[in-house]
Amino acid sequence: MASLALPKDQPLDRHPDPTIPSGWREPLNVLRVIALDCRSAAQADLFEACAVLSNKKSTARDAHARVLFKCMRQAISRRPVFYRPGVEEVSFDEAWLMRAITAVDAGDLDSLTFLIRSRVPKPHQRHIGFLIQGVAEQLSRT
Numbered sequence: 001m002a003s004l005a006l007p008k009d010q011p012l013d014r015h016p017d018p019t020i021p022s023g024w025r026e027p028l029n030v031l032r033v034i035a036l037d038c039r040s041a042a043q044a045d046l047f048e049a050c051a052v053l054s055n056k057k058s059t060a061r062d063a064h065a066r067v068l069f070k071c072m073r074q075a076i077s078r079r080p081v082f083y084r085p086g087v088e089e090v091s092f093d094e095a096w097l098m099r100a101i102t103a104v105d106a107g108d109l110d111s112l113t114f115l116i117r118s119r120v121p122k123p124h125q126r127h128i129g130f131l132i133q134g135v136a137e138q139l140s141r142t
Contacts, residue, residue, distance in 0.1 A: 024098055027139045028090070031097065034062050035082035038069040064134030071131070075124040097132070103135035 072080045072093075080093040090098075096115060103111040112129065121127045 024102065027101070028098055029085040030093060030139070031064070031135070032067055032082050032085045032087075032094075034065045035069045035080075036084065038066055064131050064138055068128070068131040068135060071127070075120050075128050077121075100132045101136045101139065104133050106142060107122065 046058070069082075071078075076093075081091040082094055083089065083091060096119065100112055100115045103109070103115065112132070116125050116129050
């Protein structure tokens with residue numbers, strides 16, 4: 001009997017997400033590159049990481065995203081799924097993050113609050129919101 005195994009680039013929770021506007025594909029690919037870099041990096045504590053970022057006046061373009069990816073597992077209690085750049089399918093985690101970023105970009109803080117509360121435990125909500133807003137700001141400057 002043949003073994004049924006997915007290729008490494010296709011986790012089980014893959015699905016196309018038509019709700020991500022085409023103009024956000026490039027920012028999603030930027031985030032995917034950063035997520036790949038952070039896979040092997042040590043996990044960071046969410047509270048300490050946000051404190052460090054909030055005290056820096058000039059941050060690198062991807063600093064908020066790096067901290068978000070390093071802390072995301074702590075905030076959502078499982079390993080988030082991010083595909084390689086260029087993959088057409090969008091994981092649930094990617095779709096959730098892009099919806100949150102587009103909510104910030106549109107000034108829709110109610111939707112951002114809803115998205116964060118739907119997945120993130122209360123003690124981490126403020127920090128994840130801060131990081132997502134920082135990522136949205138940095139992406140809108142590029």
